[in-house]
Amino acid sequence: MAVDHLSEVLKILDGALRANASMAANYAGLLADKLEEGGNRQQARQIRERLARAPGALVSVQEAQLGISLNNLPVDGESRLHTVDVSRPEPQDVGLVLPSAIEARVEEFLASVRHHDALVAANAALPNRLLMHGLPGTGKTQLARWIAAQLGLQLLTVRCDTLVSSLLGQTSRNLRRVFEYAEQRPCVLFLDEFDALAGARGNERDVGELQRVVIALLQNIDALPDGTILLAATNHDQLLDPAIWRRFSFRVPMPLPDCTVREALWQRFLGDYAPSGLDFQGLVVRSEGVTGAVIEQICLDSKRSAVLAGHPKVDEHEVFRRLGLTLALIDRVPLSTRDAEMVWLRRWDRKLFSLRVLAKLYGVSTRHVTNITQEGAPDGHEEDDQRSG
The missing domain is CATH 3.40.50.300 (P-loop containing nucleotide triphosphate hydrolases)
Structure with a gap:
């Protein structure tokens, strides 16, 4: 035991030599835990019995005097x-x-x-x-x-x-x-x-x-x-x-997460809220250069949006929308209006954010999206047909 748990024994000895009952008791408790994990339940019980008989008031007083009790943080x-x-x-x-x-x-x-x-x-x-x-x-x-x-x-x-x-x-x-x-x-x-x-x-x-x-x-x-x-x-x-x-x-x-780590992060943070057929590979490619914390925040925001809307899954386009806007924020692109956001998303990924998709995401008409993006195909049908083809 002494060789296997020498660190704890030495800490208990340090506590005793310093007349520090708190330190000795804390490490004796850790020693008991390790002994029990190693199958030495009887030895662990003997240590805990001794600890149960220790004057708790003395430990509390010593901790307070040292200014190190759990209720008296530095x-x-x-x-x-x-x-x-x-x-x-x-x-x-x-x-x-x-x-x-x-x-x-x-x-x-x-x-x-x-x-x-x-x-x-x-x-x-x-x-x-x-x-x-x-x-x-x-x-x-x-x-x-x-x-x-x-x-x-x-x-x-x-x-x-x-x-x-x-x-x-x-x-x-x-x-x-x-x-x-x-x-x-x-x-x-x-x-x-x-x-x-x-x-x-x-x-x-x-x-x-x-x-x-x-x-x-x-x-x-x-x-x-x-x-x-x-x-x-x-x-x-x-x-x-x-x-x-x-x-x-x-x-x-x-480091910044590589493609393998990014895919694992997207899957982990979206969890059961990821819809079937979600383009994880597209998320991985488009999130190159962002941190794990950014991916986590996008997933949290997307799940929160789904819950508030009463949906069991996140909307794929909503996840990509939040990713695109986050990248704009990182690049310090000023997007102070919803129209500005739509223009940015359209330029960021024209194929993903069709006129119809943007209209649905923002609750506006395709004609409105066409006007602010200054594109042809006033109702968006031509573009959508090309995308589906």
């Missing part, structure tokens, strides 16, 4: 706002679609976490730290939630920009409180917007305080036991200090 000393968000993602609630090579890297990280003690015994362990980098909307936060769900642990999410204070030294103190809070219980610590703290030192805008923040961050990471799970995410990996990169054994780029 706060910024200046704004008094919480700096940590606590959640417990469940596997059935968190879906993930990744390119195959990145998925394999993430699975390697999870295996490293799950078998950390065995790797330590073989002198082959790496710190349980993973850095995600990529454009906004590529799934970094979702990946953090998925990792926590797979490990069955709480997710402590820290928006690093909330740690930054205008008061001298306050940012470093905020940072230390977060790490102290995370050390008290089994969890996944997720530092979002990581570049807000980990920016490279020595640039022209740098000041002494920012250098001290980076140093404090490095010190706090180094003080974490290798078995502690630390995730970080940034949209600006080029801004990270080189010393920060070296602290993360696992680094995962989060």
Whole structure:
């Protein structure tokens, strides 16, 4: 048992040596869970019986004194706002679609976490730290939630920009409180917007305080036991200090979804609301270059429209319409009127958005669509006949 669950044993010992009943109890509970999962129910029951006899009042008092109870989350000393968000993602609630090579890297990280003690015994362990980098909307936060769900642990999410204070030294103190809070219980610590703290030192805008923040961050990471799970995410990996990169054994780029991933995303997010015969391949082709978050939002909006209209399935043209308008928004095309939207959609995909289809989508006559698009075939019949032929 000691070799298989050395990390938990050491954490319990740390709690005892620090006279920290909360830390010892939390990791003893995790040890009991792991023993039960491994079939050692009697040993797990014995640990839980001891925990049941522990003076709960003492644990609560110690947590309150340290400022780390679940009811007393770390706060910024200046704004008094919480700096940590606590959640417990469940596997059935968190879906993930990744390119195959990145998925394999993430699975390697999870295996490293799950078998950390065995790797330590073989002198082959790496710190349980993973850095995600990529454009906004590529799934970094979702990946953090998925990792926590797979490990069955709480997710402590820290928006690093909330740690930054205008008061001298306050940012470093905020940072230390977060790490102290995370050390008290089994969890996944997720530092979002990581570049807000980990920016490279020595640039022209740098000041002494920012250098001290980076140093404090490095010190706090180094003080974490290798078995502690630390995730970080940034949209600006080029801004990270080189010393920060070296602290993360696992680094995962989060690219824009390729065609295989886009198809899986469209199918997953539309789910049972996808009509039979939906042109998924057309969606895949036309959504090249967009993020998974954009695809998810389009699907949510389309399903919401179907539900409000009392329809059991989404309308295929409505999905494509929302995709086209989203692309216009991304390209900063000003579309302030419904007429402007119809003109844009007609130019974006003339074959898909016939005069008749646009008239149906917007509840206007085909003559109106013809007039605003300045096209012939006043009733749209000629074009529709050509399309059907």
